[in-house]
Amino acid sequence: MGKVICIYNNQSESLKTTTVISLARNLAKEGKKVLIIDTNYEADVSLSFVSTIDNFLTSLYEVIMKDVDPSKITAAVHRYIDLLPANDDLIGVDIEVIGNPEKYPAPFNLIKEKCTKLRETYDYILLDTPSNFSLLSGNAIQFADQVLIPYAPDSSSLRSLQRVIKTIKDFSKRYHPSLEIAGVFAVKVNFETTLHQQIMQETRRYCVTESIPMFETFVANTPKTSGSLSQKPEHLSVYQELLEELKKAE
Ligand SMILES: Nc1ncnc2c1ncn2[C@@H]1O[C@H](COP(=O)(O)OP(=O)(O)OP(=O)(O)O)[C@@H](O)[C@H]1O
Numbered sequence: 001m002g003k004v005i006c007i008y009n010n011q012s013e014s015l016k017t018t019t020v021i022s023l024a025r026n027l028a029k030e031g032k033k034v035l036i037i038d039t040n041y042e043a044d045v046s047l048s049f050v051s052t053i054d055n056f057l058t059s060l061y062e063v064i065m066k067d068v069d070p071s072k073i074t075a076a077v078h079r080y081i082d083l084l085p086a087n088d089d090l091i092g093v094d095i096e097v098i099g100n101p102e103k104y105p106a107p108f109n110l111i112k113e114k115c116t117k118l119r120e121t122y123d124y125i126l127l128d129t130p131s132n133f134s135l136l137s138g139n140a141i142q143f144a145d146q147v148l149i150p151y152a153p154d155s156s157s158l159r160s161l162q163r164v165i166k167t168i169k170d171f172s173k174r175y176h177p178s179l180e181i182a183g184v185f186a187v188k189v190n191f192e193t194t195l196h197q198q199i200m201q202e203t204r205r206y207c208v209t210e211s212i213p214m215f216e217t218f219v220a221n222t223p224k225t226s227g228s229l230s231q232k233p234e235h236l237s238v239y240q241e242l243l244e245e246l247k248k249a250e
């Protein structure tokens with residue numbers, strides 16, 4: 001049975017999508033069969049594999065709102081990686097679902113209900129999420145065994161991380177008691193600045209008090225370069241280390 005990991009943080013540009021793609025590529029190198037579910041209507045993870053979301057006439061939307069079999073929609077984007085894509089149809093889901101409680105009595109269970117059987121096909125299912133707590137990110141967390149939190153340290157980010165962790169814990173208590181917080185994974189770290197060093201120390205202390213792992217592995221801040229970072233070997237090797245840490249914690 002495949003393991004389901006949701007990559008989530010409210011912080012925008014915290015490498016959620018990059019983390020999903022990089023973990024998938026490393027798992028694929030090990031011969032693991034991976035499904036990526038894109039729950040973000042901006043479809044960044046889908047767009048990293050195709051040039052336009054018009055390639056995907058059907059998406060996660062049809063799965064959760066029209067009862068279409070998800071295995072009919074997944075697209076092979078690599079020998080070992082399939083994608084259940086997003087497109088902008090997902091923008092309307094919150095209103096359709098929240099406005100219709102008779103039809104959707106368990107609004108956070110939509111992805112889980114429709115996608116659980118996919119665990120039989122894949123070794124890993126990775127969910128990319130939007131940068132806010134929405135019906136879709138709630139659905140992604142509800143389907144997951146573990147949530148992994150990529151976190152870019154900056155002057156306001158620790159406060160935001162504390163809110164995110166509180167939200168995940170509140171959600172888990174109410175809807176998904178067996179959810180594990182896999183840990184906080186620092187990204188875009190610049191150890192040359194004392195500010196980053198300080199924030200990293202405070203974050204580690206905070207994670208200890210909350211009994212949440214903080215990974216030793218981190219992604220250094222690198223200037224924007226052309227081409228996809230998630231395909232560069234030095235970048236992928238950091239994610240290989242993250243995978244090793246994740247497996248060790250199992
Ligand atoms: N090591 C790095 N250092 C700095 N920037 C990076 C690094 N790796 C990736 N980036 C860039 O950071 C940006 C944000 O990355 P990404 O899209 O993965 O974040 P995200 O959390 O998914 O964002 P969003 O909130 O928009 O969904 C991208 O432009 C990406 O190319």
Ligand SMILES: [Mg+2]
Nearest residue numbers: 016017040044
């Ligand atoms: Mg993203």
